[in-house]
Amino acid sequence: MKKRGKIFLGITLIFVFVTLFSYLNRNQILTFVEKRKFSQLGYQEEDITTIYKELSVEQRKKLLKLDYFDSIQDILQSENYQSNNLFLYLSYIKENRLSRELISDAILLVNEGIDQSYSEELVSIVKSEFYLSNRLDRYLSYQKIHDVSVEEVIRDVNANIDFPFYTNTVPCDSTKGTSLLINKYYYLDKENFSDDLVVMDPSYDNQNGDQLNRIAYGSFKQLVDDAEREGYHIRNNSAYRSYETQEAIYNNYKNQYGFDEAEKWAARLGYSEHHSGLSLDVGVEKRYAIGKFEYSKEFTWMKENAYKYGFILRYPKEKELLTGVNYEPWHYRYVGLEIATYIYEHDITFEEYYAYFIENEKNH
Ligand SMILES: [Zn+2]
Structure with a gap:
């Protein structure tokens, strides 16, 4: 009886698997496994839904290799989010240990191609009305030696007066x-x-x-x-x-x-x-x-x-x-x-x- 019982259980399991396979295709099973991995990393149901909505297969694979980001929703749903910059955002946020409140700043800086360490001054320069990306280094060095507002930094450097007159002509x-x-x-x-x-x-x-x-x-x-x-x-x-x-x-x-x-x-x-x-x-x-x-x-x-x-x-x-x-x-x-x-x-x-x-x- 014991032996027959085992055989019976075996057949039942096989039956169950065959039934499952007939309902699910390979991709669905892979997705199921992947989703489990995301949730094991710490992502909530909501995060995972957004991840599947926004990320390509390759991006999801890459994301799984990284640590958990509690701000993933904020990043993916940010107004200025650019898909091809995703991993740049993530490494910038990690390197600078930015809190969730600073996600949109990080996105802005990365979109502008800036890899300098995060600072409030940096953000206010980049957000300034007449900011020119090709003058960023000059704004920053001017700001270091002049006690003036960000608008004045931008204005002065745009007018070139960080150089003495008749130099750099x-x-x-x-x-x-x-x-x-x-x-x-x-x-x-x-x-x-x-x-x-x-x-x-x-x-x-x-x-x-x-x-x-x-x-x-x-x-x-x-x-x-x-x-x-x-x-x-x-x-x-x-x-x-x-x-x-x-x-x-x-x-x-x-x-x-x-x-x-x-x-x-x-x-x-x-x-x-x-x-x-x-x-x-x-x-x-x-x-x-x-x-x-x-x-x-x-x-x-x-x-x-x-x-x-x-x-x-x-x-x-x-x-x-x-x-x-x-x-x-x-x-x-x-x-x-x-x-x-x-x-x-x-x-x-x-x-x-x-x-x-x-x-x-x-x-x-
Ligand atoms: Zn004149």
Whole structure:
């Protein structure tokens, strides 16, 4: 009887297995085994459901080889989750021992391709409005030595002032047309000086024969005409400058007041925006002292209206460190309506605008 009983049990078991196999295919059995492994690692039913929903077969296999992550749900369901970055998130979180609250920060950093150790400063830099990934190292080193806000770190480095003026200089990108940048880091090669210059009509020009870029001039004429109709008399005092003219201006300052003063008030050769034909100094009538312009009603009008014609006040007050140039109420630069409007509305310098929107081609 004992023997018969064993045989009976054996047959029953075989029967049960055969029945099971007929209901389940191989994959289902493998899945069953895999799910058990996940739950043995510590994953809850809910986690496992999400894992099966989000992960490929290969990813699941890889995940099983790792320790349990209590934040797996948060990661997989995060708004910025990118499937191909999964294991980078996991190793970043592990290496930096990040708590669940910091998962979204970790995801952000990894998505940005950053492998530096986690810190709140790092996250706030990356989250900052005008953050440029190719300047991260510069932001971090600037932040180490300057006690300023994150926004200021971004602003200053974007304007390049983590380097002293006239260092790390490069030729400006003259293919940018009316949005090219000339300052103490970007100079204009002599051969790239504006070739689309027109001689200004005396009714717009105090200088008799000054030249301006064709597009900028068209806009300046409109500005002058509209201002005139409202009773404001705006004229050009100094527009395009050749290499030789700028050389004479700089040397004049230097001979009269010395090197330091010349550096303060005149740009070195190639570094004057006047070389572009896109900027001009304005005044009211002939031989108008530029120092007086700030107190004129014309200046008030220009401050409020120049952008409508595509011009910006290029060297504003209290932005001297960013532009590298003293406050110049009389100096306007043509950048076109769209850029001028943005700069006017956001109260930023052309340096900041250029770094973010033009050089790095970010969108508004
Ligand atoms: Zn000027």
